[in-house]
Every structure is written in structure tokens, then in C-alpha cells.
Amino acid sequence: xxxxxxFIHRVRDVRALIAWGGYVGLTAIIFAETGLLIGFFLPGxxxxxxxxxxxxxxxxxNVYWVGVLLTVASILGNSAGYAIGRATGPRLFTRxxxxxxxxxxxxxxxxxxxRHGGATVIIARFMPIVRTFVPVVAGMARMDYRxxxxxNVIGGLGWIWAMLFIGYFLGRYIPGVDRHIETVIxxxxxxxxxxxxxxxxxxxxxxxxxxxxxxx
Numbered sequence: 001x002x003x004x005x006x007f008i009h010r011v012r013d014v015r016a017l018i019a020w021g022g023y024v025g026l027t028a029i030i031f032a033e034t035g036l037l038i039g040f041f042l043p044g045x046x047x048x049x050x051x052x053x054x055x056x057x058x059x060x061x062n063v064y065w066v067g068v069l070l071t072v073a074s075i076l077g078n079s080a081g082y083a084i085g086r087a088t089g090p091r092l093f094t095r096x097x098x099x100x101x102x103x104x105x106x107x108x109x110x111x112x113x114x115r116h117g118g119a120t121v122i123i124a125r126f127m128p129i130v131r132t133f134v135p136v137v138a139g140m141a142r143m144d145y146r147x148x149x150x151x152n153v154i155g156g157l158g159w160i161w162a163m164l165f166i167g168y169f170l171g172r173y174i175p176g177v178d179r180h181i182e183t184v185i186x187x188x189x190x191x192x193x194x195x196x197x198x199x200x201x202x203x204x205x206x207x208x209x210x211x212x213x214x215x216x
Contacts (some may be wrong), residue, residue, distance in 0.1 A: 014043055014050045019060070026051060026066065027073045030160075035077030037084070039132055045163055052167025063168050067161055074156040078121070078135040082148060085139025109133030109142075118143065123150035125159035 017027065029047060032039035048070070055063040109130050113120045124134040138148055 014046045015054070017043075018047065018051055018054065023061070023066070023069060025144035027069050030070045031073040031077040031080075033132055034074045034156075035080035035084075035132075035135065037081075037132065037136065039077075044131070045126075045128065048160065048163035049170075052164040052169075053171040054166075054167075056168045056171030063164060064167070067164050070164070071156050071160045072127075074160055075152055078152045078156065079149070081132070081135025082139040082143075082145070082152075085136035087139075087143065088136075089140050106133050106136070110137045113137045113141065118151055119145060121148060122155035122158065125155040131159075 017029075022031065026047065029039075029042050030044060030144055033042040033044045051061055051066055051070075052063055055061040089198060108126055109132075110123070113123065113134055116123060121138060124131045135152075
């Protein structure tokens, strides 16, 4: 129990979390966030950017080894999420909310999947929380596994290497950026949330327009 409390405390400090977990910890976190329903709260984007930044400024990691390991972890994680969705199906929608599970995230992912189809598997990689639940929804919808795997690999490669190299190039070419890592993380999280914010604004605009139309 002590190690779990220690881990939860470190999640709020990404740099300390990376130092604590190393290669193994990073791999486990990316797998859990992309494949296990309980991993939706893990800081995937900020973790990747920080790992890339530290690889450039302190030599703690080899950015290429980290990239390979985390790409494999993210692809396997999404495959695990697909398997969970295919095996459990609609039962997840009737499951009670708990500390580590909230049905609203599943409904949100389902709506996103219905709107964007197979490309969601790629797009969702760059959206916190949604990326945890979309593989499950794809499995529940019994998306063709071969087609799913193609999207999964493309999305995994794009997300991992894009986030790692954002951090790596910032650390390599902007002196002192590692002293402002919190600002970098905040900007990355904001950019990651933008697709969801834009989608929410569009939905709200459509609802308002429909409401005005019905009142006319």
C-alpha cells in the first residue's frame, strides 16, 4: 500500500515520477494509460515531453531507446484496451462508477468514435482521457482487428515520437528550458486538450442553433 500512495503522490511531479520509475516505470505508465481503464489519470503527454527534455539536457535517457520502448508499450496497451472492450462489451456501460472508473469517460469516447470512425484511433492518441477509452469502444464495436491494428500502429508512432521530440528539441536548442519545465508541460497539456475543447464548442454551438430554430 505504501508504494501505491508514493506513486500517486509522484504523479503530480512528472520529473520526480520519471526519476523514480526509469525506463521500466515509463513503459508501464504508457501501457496502463493507453490500455487499462484505470490509467486514464496518468500524465502521458507531459511524461513524454519531459522524458525527451531530460534526454537532451541531462542524458538520463537515450531518446531513441525510450522511443522504441514506449512505442511498443503504447501499441500493446491499445491492443489490450481493444481486447477488454471486445470481451466485456455493453457490460461496461452498466458498471457502477468507482474511484478508478467513471462511465462518463466511456460515453465521451463512444460519442467521439461514432463521430470520427476509425480515424479516432489515431486522433484520440493526442487527447488525454479519451485515448484510454477509445480502444475499449473500438473493441466493443467489433472494429475489424486488422484495420484497427493499422490505425493503432500509426497513432502510436505519431504520438510517442512527436511528444518525445518536442521535449528533446526544446531541451537541445533552447538553453535553460529545463528550468521552466512546468510551463512547457502546461502548454503541452493545453494543446492536447484543444481538440476536445473545439469539439465541445462546436457541439454547444449546434445545440444552441437547434434550440433557437425550434423556438422560432
